[in-house]
Structures are given as C-alpha cells and as structure tokens.
C-alpha cells in the first residue's frame with residue numbers, strides 16, 4: 004500500500020522566502036494528520052531554535068503520523084533529533100561524485116564509513132533511521148547499491164531515493180527502482196522527486212509501480228527551486244488513477260489555501276486540483292457539453308474535494324451557458340432575446356478581461372426591457388483596513404496579497420491605511436474571508452463596503 008511522507012515543514016520551508024512560525028507549523032501538522040499522511044517530516048532541528056521547538060511540539064502531540072526529523076550526518080544533528088522526541092531521524096549524505104568531490108571533499112570509502120557510523124549511532128539512540136543518498140540519481144549505481152546496503156546493515160529500515168536535481172524521466176526511474184529493489188537488503192524505499200522538468204509526480208508514480216513504497220510531497224508543491232510533488236495532486240492521482248483510497252480528500256483544498264496564506268506563495272490559477280480554474284469551463288462547446296453531462300469535460304466530480312464546477316461567461320460563451328446562468332436567477336428569456344444577450348456579451352467580452360454577474364444581469368435588463376430585481380450571487384466588497392501604528396503597512400499588504408480573492412490593494416491616506424477589493428461567491432464566503440483577513444497580524448480595524456455596481460474607466 005502506498006505511503007506518503009509530507010515534508011512541507013522541512014522541504015517546503017526550503018522554498019525561497021518561505022518561513023513558518025511555530026504555531027503555523029503545528030497547524031499544518033494537525034491538518035496533514037487529518038488527511039492521514041503516513042509520515043510528517045517536521046524539520047531539521049539544527050537549522051534554528053524555532054525549527055527545533057516546532058518539531059518538539061509536533062512530536063509531543065499524539066498524531067497518527069510518524070514524526071521525522073531531518074539531519075546531516077553529524078552526531079550533534081542526530082542528538083538534536085533525538086532530543087526533539089522525533090520517532091525517526093532521516094540522515095542525508097550525498098553520494099554522487101560531483102557532491103563528494105566538490106562539496107564534501109570525501110572519497111567514496113570515506114563516505115561509506117561516515118554513513119555507516121552515523122546510521123548506527125542514531126540506531127543506538129533508539130531512533131528509527133532513514134538514510135538518504137542525496138543526489139542518488141547522479142550517483143554511480145554500483146556505489147549507490149553499496150552505500151544503501153551499508154546503511155541498511157547499520158540499522159536503516161528506509162532508503163530515500165533522492166532525485167535532488169529532478170533529472171529523472173518515468174521510464175528511467177522505473178528501471179532504476181526495479182533494479183535497486185532487487186539488489187537491496189530488505190528495506191522500504193521512499194521517492195523524493197524534485198520537479199525541475201515538471202516530471203516529479205510522474206516519476207514518483209513510476210517508482211511506486213516499480214516497487215518503491217513511499218512518495219514525498221509538500222502542500223502546494225513547495226520546496227527548493229520549483230519543489231516536489233504537490234500533496235493534493237499526488238493523493239488524487241493515486242486515488243482516481245491507481246485506486247489507492249487511503250487518504251481523506253476533504254481537508255485538501257483548505258489545507259492548500261492555508262498554505263497560500265502562511266507562505267505568501269500564491270497558486271497559479273491553472274494549478275491542477277487546487278487551482279482556481281481546475282473545474283472552470285469556458286468555450287461554448289465545452290460549457291454546452293458540461294451542462295448536458297458534466298462527464299463530457301470533467302476528469303472527476305469536483306464535489307469529491309468539496310469544490311464546485313464553474314462556467315465562465317465571456318466572449319467564448321454560447322447560448323446554453325448564458326441561459327443556464329440567467330436561470331440561476333430565475334430569469335427566463337426568449338430565444339431571440341438570448342441571441343441578442345449573447346452577442347452583447349461577446350462584444351463586451353472583446354473589450355474587457357472579466358464579466359461579473361452584475362454585468363450579465365444588466366445586459367439582460369437592457370435587452371428585455373424588464374427590470375431584474377435580483378442581487379448578483381457573486382459578491383464584491385471594498386475593504387478598508389487600519390493598521391497598528393507600530394506595524395509596517397507594507398508587511399500587511401504583503402500578507403493580503405496571498406489571498407487569491409483580494410485584489411486592487413492600495414495604501415491610502417485618511418482614517419484607514421489600506422483599501423482593497425474582495426470577491427466572494429456568496430455572503431458566507433465573504434464573511435469567512437473577512438474573518439481570515441482579521442487574523443493577519445497588525446490589522447487593527449476593518450470596514451466592509453458592499454459594491455452595488457462596478458464601473459470601469461475608459462482604459463481599464
């Protein structure tokens with residue numbers, strides 16, 4: 004059965020400019036545990052006192068997941084991992100020639116001895132041990148087998164096959180894992196695949212097929228450079244394509260949003276599974292198909308994740324999508340009216356980036372000559388925010404930018420320090436958004452003004 008080790012707290016914090024507080028790490032660990040990941044790599048305690056404190060706190064909760072501390076091959080690092088109360092230490096020591104020569108200045112036989120000594124030292128402290136040959140995929144294969152078997156003999160029960168530079172392809176990795184599996188003493192094999200060519204998840208899936216046991220992930224695919232496989236993508240791919248129904252899918256979307264917030268690292272709208280557009284349909288042909296039967300253009304039902312499909316209305320839109328949107332408001336129009344409405348939408352869509360429901364309702368009013376006494380379902384609000392006097396306004400702005408539905412942020416003069424525009428699907432979502440914004444450190448007071456109508460300037 005597939006295992007997942009999530010390393011958002013270690014690899015994820017190696018993302019350029021991303022740092023978590025101890026409390027944020029605890030929250031992330033609890034949410035990961037709710038998903039049911041098998042292991043949580045909570046950090047390398049030698050990095051800083053707060054990294055160490057977070058591991059200690061996380062290890063003190065009775066999580067279902069095994070708590071792993073990362074460490075270089077040093078006694079002091081391993082001692083710190085032990086002192087944190089982690090269940091397992093993951094010792095990494097590079098094995099490729101380039102790393103041994105240029106970085107570590109060690110021969111292969113010196114490396115073998117260092118690895119043997121530190122794995123057995125960790126084992127003697129009563130820790131479970133994983134050994135990672137860093138840069139495994141550029142390591143001479145015979146040496147890789149030798150080094151892994153040395154670690155296993157010294158007490159490691161897991162080997163992490165690290166594609167540190169993300170240079171694998173699925174068929175190459177498949178063969179390597181198959182051979183490695185056959186040549187290694189009994190142990191579990193983890194796959195730590197970096198995503199430099201966008202192949203990390205494909206490589207990891209190939210590795211599992213070839214006999215490896217565990218995939219390393221991070222929430223939102225965070226990590227050094229461009230990161231490693233995304234947790235939600237990994238779980239959904241195995242769940243839907245390989246039939247591994249082991250993890251709880253429901254917390255995934257909120258966990259991803261939470262990470263956007265605390266990392267300040269926004270998802271691209273076209274990010275699979277958790278991205279804003281993952282279940283949005285646009286062209287007339289597609290939306291027509293979706294309205295007749297969602298299976299025509301949906302790989303799976305978004306409700307599996309607690310998400311909803313969305314039909315985008317703009318110049319690509321056809322009649323069926325516009326009619327369906329108007330029907331949502333209880334508005335019926337004749338076929339002739341519908342055709343005019345669609346033509347107007349196309350004309351406006353040629354000039355504007357985005358059409359709101361308010362615009363569509365207004366067009367319907369003009370075309371039919373009937374007043375539409377309805378309130379648009381999607382809600383727009385102006386937020387006015389006052390910042391504590393000892394806090395830099397720019398630091399609050401930086402946090403606000405991590406909310407995907409907050410836009411047009413301005414620092415302003417007057418009673419308030421910041422104004423911003425918020426978009427939400429309904430009143431409840433808007434309330435939740437404002438509640439979340441209020442938790443941003445440094446915000447003293449907020450005021451919300453509902454937008455009744457939006458006008459664009461001439462050169463919007």
Ligand code: HCA
Pocket residue numbers: 014093095135136137138163164165166167195197219227
């Ligand atoms: C790094 C180390 C590592 C370790 C992976 C692991 C890698 O280079 O920062 O211990 O499984 O990518 O090799 O993240």
Ligand code: CU
Pocket residue numbers: 014167195197226227
């Ligand atoms: Cu890594």
